[in-house]
Amino acid sequence: MSGNLSTKNRMKELAELDKKHYLHPTTPVKAHFEQGPPIIVSEGKGIYIKDVNGEEYIDGMSMLWNVNLGHGQKELAQAAQEQMSKLAYSSSFFGNSHERAIELAEKLATLTPGDLNVVFYTSGGSESNDSAFKLARYYWKVKGEPNRTKIIGLERAYHGTTLGATSATGMTEFQNFVNAKAPDFFHAKAHQTNCELGDKSDPNYEGCIRDIVEKEGPETIAAVVLEPVQGAGGVFFPPEGYLQAVRKLCDEFGILMITDEVITGFGRTGKMFGVNNWDVVPDLMTVAKGITSGYSQLGAVIMKEKIRDELVKSDDVLFHGFTYSGHPTACAVALKNLEIIERDNIVANAKNMEAVLKEGLKYLEEKHKTVTKTRALGLLAAFELYEDPESGKRFDPSFLAAHKLVDECFDRKLILRTAEWDGDNIIAIAPALIVNKQEVENIISIIDDSLTAFEKKLG
Numbered sequence: 098m099s100g101n102l103s104t105k106n107r108m109k110e111l112a113e114l115d116k117k118h119y120l121h122p123t124t125p126v127k128a129h130f131e132q133g134p135p136i137i138v139s140e141g142k143g144i145y146i147k148d149v150n151g152e153e154y155i156d157g158m159s160m161l162w163n164v165n166l167g168h169g170q171k172e173l174a175q176a177a178q179e180q181m182s183k184l185a186y187s188s189s190f191f192g193n194s195h196e197r198a199i200e201l202a203e204k205l206a207t208l209t210p211g212d213l214n215v216v217f218y219t220s221g222g223s224e225s226n227d228s229a230f231k232l233a234r235y236y237w238k239v240k241g242e243p244n245r246t247k248i249i250g251l252e253r254a255y256h257g258t259t260l261g262a263t264s265a266t267g268m269t270e271f272q273n274f275v276n277a278k279a280p281d282f283f284h285a286k287a288h289q290t291n292c293e294l295g296d297k298s299d300p301n302y303e304g305c306i307r308d309i310v311e312k313e314g315p316e317t318i319a320a321v322v323l324e325p326v327q328g329a330g331g332v333f334f335p336p337e338g339y340l341q342a343v344r345k346l347c348d349e350f351g352i353l354m355i356t357d358e359v360i361t362g363f364g365r366t367g368k369m370f371g372v373n374n375w376d377v378v379p380d381l382m383t384v385a386k387g388i389t390s391g392y393s394q395l396g397a398v399i400m401k402e403k404i405r406d407e408l409v410k411s412d413d414v415l416f417h418g419f420t421y422s423g424h425p426t427a428c429a430v431a432l433k434n435l436e437i438i439e440r441d442n443i444v445a446n447a448k449n450m451e452a453v454l455k456e457g458l459k460y461l462e463e464k465h466k467t468v469t470k471t472r473a474l475g476l477l478a479a480f481e482l483y484e485d486p487e488s489g490k491r492f493d494p495s496f497l498a499a500h501k502l503v504d505e506c507f508d509r510k511l512i513l514r515t516a517e518w519d520g521d522n523i524i525a526i527a528p529a530l531i532v533n534k535q536e537v538e539n540i541i542s543i544i545d546d547s548l549t550a551f552e553k554k555l556g
């Protein structure tokens with residue numbers, strides 16, 4: 098009893114300290130300052146986490162779609178410990194190198210499709226995207242086409258929050274927040290509109306990638322960037338043929354194609370990389386998150402040899418890089434993570450669990466009148482809430498339907514996440530890739546109960 102009391106006090110004390118001293122990313126500042134953290138996590142094992150009171154939750158999102166091998170993976174901790182004890186840090190500036198970064202670069206070259214064989218390291222997804230944009234521009238500069246500076250992204254894309262990544266992100270909230278859009282970034286209709294395949298029927302149509310290329314002039318376009326599956330924007334899968342169409346378009350105009358695999362990389366979609374689902378090879382691929390399963394901070398740009406072969410023609414210094422580019426401990430963790438992914442057939446498990454997840458989502462759609470547009474590829478899944486799916490009537494955005502449902506799930510100890518852009522009420526599901534059938538069924542069962550409670554309150 099007294100132990101229980103003291104952990105409750107500890108929780109309260111931590112919440113107060115959090116409010117006082119800790120400004121959180123991507124968080125409503127005022128609401129947080131008033132209410133404090135919804136959860137203070139203390140430990141984790143597999144798909145489960147515990148808060149400081151010892152309450153257990155299912156982490157239905159692998160945190161930020163990144164803890165792909167699940168929590169409490171001791172081999173990853175051990176790999177970090179061993180590398181830290183031997184050589185915790187070494188610089189990669191001025192050409193300096195070390196064993197783990199070289200080994201990991203070679204491993205990434207073997208895993209990625211085509212001749213994506215050259216690696217530039219960063220500490221995360223945003224840095225990877227900013228690096229890819231700069232490397233693309235630098236490629237064109239060295240190649241004698243310095244006017245190719247423009248980057249075309251997609252509406253509803255998420256690429257991170259550094260300046261370039263924010264500018265490429267297609268949710269204007271991230272840019273308008275502090276006028277954070279750099280010049281030379283453009284946004285085309287998102288891939289779920291089929292735009293590149295010729296469907297221009299959307300009344301809000303602003304332009305496909307092709308229209309922007311033609312309007313701005315292909316000789317000014319450095320690169321097109323897109324997520325193979327849009328994640329934070331709402332888990333949107335491209336229509337069949339879309340990625341291939343973008344690849345063809347880029348080839349037609351000599352534009353570089355960058356795919357952001359920060360979420361989709363390393364098995365999330367049931368293939369090693371998202372683009373493997375459509376047999377497309379980009380010119381540059383950005384990765385982070387799943388490269389270490391979140392156990393260490395690492396990202397990378399993996400580029401075709403033709404990019405490097407161009408860059409080596411210049412005597413210039415590559416004036417770009419991060420103190421933690423190729424961090425030895427992060428690289429050691431990534432190597433172990435990739436070893437486990439292959440050894441334990443993690444990608445195949447993600448594919449197998451897709452079927453279980455899809456069946457569960459279908460059941461929810463049939464049973465609950467507000468559920469629609471259920472979808473899954475590997476362990477990247479979502480469903481949407483409509484007031485009346487049949488007539489297409491949406492909930493009033495001020496009702497915050499998706500939020501309300503996610504709160505019901507949270508009350509039942511399941512953590513999910515919403516995407517509520519443009520009046521959508523999307524709920525994302527992305528458990529760790531080690532999840533088993535019983536656990537997927539438990540997740541569905543909690544969502545089922547939460548939907549029953551949510552719909553009951555609707556009346």
Ligand code: PMP
Nearest residue numbers: 221222223255256257328359360
């Ligand atoms: N790209 C995508 C597709 C992402 O989902 C994210 C993060 N959610 C990022 C880039 C940014 O990565 P980071 O937060 O590591 O900078």
